Amino acid sequence: MMRISLFLFWLMMAFGQITAQSTVFESDQSRLNLKQKGPNTNYFQEGYLAYGLIPSLGETDSAQTVFGSFMFAYGTRGTVKFNRLLSGVWGLEYNRKSYRIKQDSLMNLFSLGQEHKQERFTWNNFRLSAGMRFQLGKTGNARGNFLMLMADLEYGAWVNKFIERKDPASQLMGSGSQEYRFKQLNYVSRFQSNLSCRIGMNKFALFARYRMSDLWKASEDVNNGRAFDEFSRLIIGLDLSF
Amino acid sequence: MNRIILFTLASLLLLFFCSSSLRAQDKYWLAFTDKQGAKYNPFEELHPDAIERRKREGLDFYDATDFPVSPIYFQAITALVDSISMTSRWLNAVVCFANQDQIAQIEALPFVAELRLMSSSEVHISQKEKMPQEIDDLNLAARYEEVLKAQTELLGLARFRQEGIGAKGVRVAVLDAGFTGANTHQCLQKLFESGQIEKAYDFVGKDENPYHGSGHGTAVLSCIAGNYGDQIMGLAVDASFLLARTERNFWEFASEEEHWLEAAEWADRNGAHLINSSLGYTKNRYFWEDMDGQTSLASRAANMASKKGILVLSSAGNDGDDPWQIIGAPADADSVLAIGGISPWTGFAASFSSFGPNAAGISKPNISAFAYAMCADGKENEISLMPGTSFASPLAAGFVACAKQAFPNLSWQEMFDLVQRSGHLYPYFDEVHGYGVPSANRLFDGVLEVDPQFEFKRNINSIEVLLLDEVSSDQVKMSEHPPYVFWKVVGKEGRTQHFAVVLPEGKLGASIPSGFLNKENYLQVFYSGYMNTYRLYDEN
Numbered sequence: 038m039m040r041i042s043l044f045l046f047w048l049m050m051a052f053g054q055i056t057a058q059s060t061v062f063e064s065d066q067s068r069l070n071l072k073q074k075g076p077n078t079n080y081f082q083e084g085y086l087a088y089g090l091i092p093s094l095g096e097t098d099s100a101q102t103v104f105g106s107f108m109f110a111y112g113t114r115g116t117v118k119f120n121r122l123l124s125g126v127w128g129l130e131y132n133r134k135s136y137r138i139k140q141d142s143l144m145n146l147f148s149l150g151q152e153h154k155q156e157r158f159t160w161n162n163f164r165l166s167a168g169m170r171f172q173l174g175k176t177g178n179a180r181g182n183f184l185m186l187m188a189d190l191e192y193g194a195w196v197n198k199f200i201e202r203k204d205p206a207s208q209l210m211g212s213g214s215q216e217y218r219f220k221q222l223n224y225v226s227r228f229q230s231n232l233s234c235r236i237g238m239n240k241f242a243l244f245a246r247y248r249m250s251d252l253w254k255a256s257e258d259v260n261n262g263r264a265f266d267e268f269s270r271l272i273i274g275l276d277l278s279f
Numbered sequence: 280m281n282r283i284i285l286f287t288l289a290s291l292l293l294l295f296f297c298s299s300s301l302r303a304q305d306k307y308w309l310a311f312t313d314k315q316g317a318k319y320n321p322f323e324e325l326h327p328d329a330i331e332r333r334k335r336e337g338l339d340f341y342d343a344t345d346f347p348v349s350p351i352y353f354q355a356i357t358a359l360v361d362s363i364s365m366t367s368r369w370l371n372a373v374v375c376f377a378n379q380d381q382i383a384q385i386e387a388l389p390f391v392a393e394l395r396l397m398s399s400s401e402v403h404i405s406q407k408e409k410m411p412q413e414i415d416d417l418n419l420a421a422r423y424e425e426v427l428k429a430q431t432e433l434l435g436l437a438r439f440r441q442e443g444i445g446a447k448g449v450r451v452a453v454l455d456a457g458f459t460g461a462n463t464h465q466c467l468q469k470l471f472e473s474g475q476i477e478k479a480y481d482f483v484g485k486d487e488n489p490y491h492g493s494g495h496g497t498a499v500l501s502c503i504a505g506n507y508g509d510q511i512m513g514l515a516v517d518a519s520f521l522l523a524r525t526e527r528n529f530w531e532f533a534s535e536e537e538h539w540l541e542a543a544e545w546a547d548r549n550g551a552h553l554i555n556s557s558l559g560y561t562k563n564r565y566f567w568e569d570m571d572g573q574t575s576l577a578s579r580a581a582n583m584a585s586k587k588g589i590l591v592l593s594s595a596g597n598d599g600d601d602p603w604q605i606i607g608a609p610a611d612a613d614s615v616l617a618i619g620g621i622s623p624w625t626g627f628a629a630s631f632s633s634f635g636p637n638a639a640g641i642s643k644p645n646i647s648a649f650a651y652a653m654c655a656d657g658k659e660n661e662i663s664l665m666p667g668t669s670f671a672s673p674l675a676a677g678f679v680a681c682a683k684q685a686f687p688n689l690s691w692q693e694m695f696d697l698v699q700r701s702g703h704l705y706p707y708f709d710e711v712h713g714y715g716v717p718s719a720n721r722l723f724d725g726v727l728e729v730d731p732q733f734e735f736k737r738n739i740n741s742i743e744v745l746l747l748d749e750v751s752s753d754q755v756k757m758s759e760h761p762p763y764v765f766w767k768v769v770g771k772e773g774r775t776q777h778f779a780v781v782l783p784e785g786k787l788g789a790s791i792p793s794g795f796l797n798k799e800n801y802l803q804v805f806y807s808g809y810m811n812t813y814r815l816y817d818e819n
Binding site for chain 2: 058059060061062063064065066067118
């Protein structure tokens with residue numbers, strides 16, 4: 038604590054020294070350290086946030102995802118430069134996908150006094166990815182324009198199904214609706230594989246991810262004797278690197 | 280639906296991967312192992328001044344790099360490829376267009392030492408496209424005349440006139456993007472009428488008309504030797520010139536640097552003493568680590584020009600205020616005199632002037648000059664204020680040309696050192712001003728011994744620089760250097776860690792936080808011609 042206080046005191050005094058005089062030009066040369074700068078160095082690591090929308094493109098009408106399905110992700114990626122145009126990329130990410138679906142899979146199990154509100158699946162995934170980054174046009178010490186193609190493997194650490202219903206009992210308890218959470222879903226395939234593409238400019242990128250694997254285990258038959266149909270495989274969104 | 284999406288993605292991928300191979304022909308750099316069968320007579324091919332330069336520099340008249348490429352190898356390559364766009368004696372190479380099959384055959388040839396695909400890029404000249412914010416608020420029109428006078432006065436116009444020096448007998452090659460309007464411009468009329476423009480060549484269009492493409496070269500030429508009425512715009516009014524257009528203004532294959540190399544060889548053959556290049560190759564083509572003075576073709580060519588005894592001057596670049604920040608090629612080359620830019624209104628570095636050192640750690644830029652200059656405007660037959668280190672470089676080239684006339688027997692390396700020693704900050708150096716603005720007085724009189732101007736005082740958290748005489752509050756003219764205190768912290772291997780310029784107040788020159796210092800670095804302070812060093816461990 039003493040050391041921190043002394044450092045803060047020194048910092049304040051030093052700042053005072055700098056500002057008290059008319060320093061007309063100043064340059065900290067350490068900022069020109071190549072290793073601290075962007076992806077044009079041999080190795081560059083960045084963090085990112087991504088938000089994507091899952092369009093309503095189910096493979097059949099029976100389990101269509103509806104508007105409001107989304108993916109949120111944050112992670113880190115490293116870029117290894119091979120040459121001026123090409124880099125290798127790896128990434129580690131946590132993402133949460135929320136599929137809002139149209140159907141009411143509990144419609145036959147509860148009393149008529151209940152009213153269906155919404156139903157959704159959430160996947161909390163850890164994602165490991167690898168791919169290539171193609172530099173388009175301008176290079177230099179900026180991220181520049183690029184195209185990134187990646188393949189990945191995801192593990193759904195926590196997969197839940199939520200059903201929200203308006204229930205007379207919950208209203209008696211002073212609540213507008215009641216949510217049922219279903220865990221340890223044995224009909225869900227926890228490992229997923231995807232192909233993705235990012236096209237971007239500097240810190241901003243548009244991305245598209247396409248799921249190659251199926252969400253459900255073919256052997257399981259749930260949902261009132263009816264398996265779920267595949268949800269939309271495509272996610273389109275924006276990401277921001279930092 | 281899935282099939283449609285998959286098909287679309289696959290098609291996009293396929294299109295991307297195929298796009299490069301769809302270009303049947305690419306441009307290749309092809310260097311040979313030797314010069315078998317090449318014949319060369321320097322006395323027939325070189326200008327007498329080029330011979331004289333070789334004699335002065337102690338160079339071999341029959342140096343292998345002066346021989347043309349082997350006619351045997353040249354013929355063999357010509358038979359294989361579609362076309363050859365350039366040959367280089369200095370680097371013993373050709374540039375050719377070829378497809379993959381042809382390249383496979385060339386790779387198998389025993390005399391091919393290097394084969395490299397050349398990339399596409401765009402031109403990047405060192406002129407700022409718009410006036411930086413820092414001078415937007417100034418009443419410029421009222422001060423145009425002051426800039427016009429100061430851009431040469433600061434370099435020592437009066438002393439050169441007193442010595443009767445205007446760079447007579449010195450030949451300057453100007454490599455630029457084009458000289459639109461130069462041959463008709465009133466500011467350059469004297470040069471054309473008196474035959475000072477000895478040769479002109481367009482390396483892009485392969486003809487003898489470089490007076491198109493861009494007015495940038497016109498402005499640059501005027502900063503070396505132009506005049507506006509009675510007012511001199513550049514110091515080398517009596518020099519002779521070789522004008523070379525080496526740039527296109529649009530996307531193209533990497534021919535700019537090829538043209539730069541061709542033009543430098545042409546300048547050598549035609550007896551140039553100096554080359555001025557207000558062109559820079561940076562982020563559009565290279566990475567930071569490529570700015571090591573050895574990688575870019577232009578830098579390699581500039582190094583070769585120096586080996587032939589030609590002093591090359593290049594603008595440092597205008598990337599100081601953008602993410603690139605550091606100097607570009609060929610200013611990154613060790614043997615090139617890289618010119619940084621200062622603002623006439625402040626007397627210290629213009630915000631856009633690029634920083635050194637180069638990627639190999641070599642100190643750059645070397646010297647400075649005004650980065651705002653009154654230049655011939657090729658479009659309007661008038662003069663206008665133009666920002667950019669593009670104009671600092673020719674102003675300095677005018678100075679070096681005059682120095683060349685004054686000291687004709689110095690080698691390029693001796694001249695390089697002499698010009699650095701003429702800088703107003705010498706022996707102090709920082710990574711944006713270099714050794715400062717050279718002056719004729721220092722050139723002729725040398726660096727004079729100066730009595731101590733300040734002393735250090737250690738406080739609890741700072742080192743104060745106390746001036747022995749209180750600084751005058753008189754208005755400083757644009758043609759004089761303001762009384763700034765320059766300080767820097769120098770670390771291991773002589774690398775600058777931090778530097779600053781301070782305007783003194785009363786007797787307080789500067790106050791430097793002691794936190795910048797440790798046992799491994801030291802503080803260097805310069806004020807009014809006097810430099811001193813302060814080390815923390817001196818106290819022990």
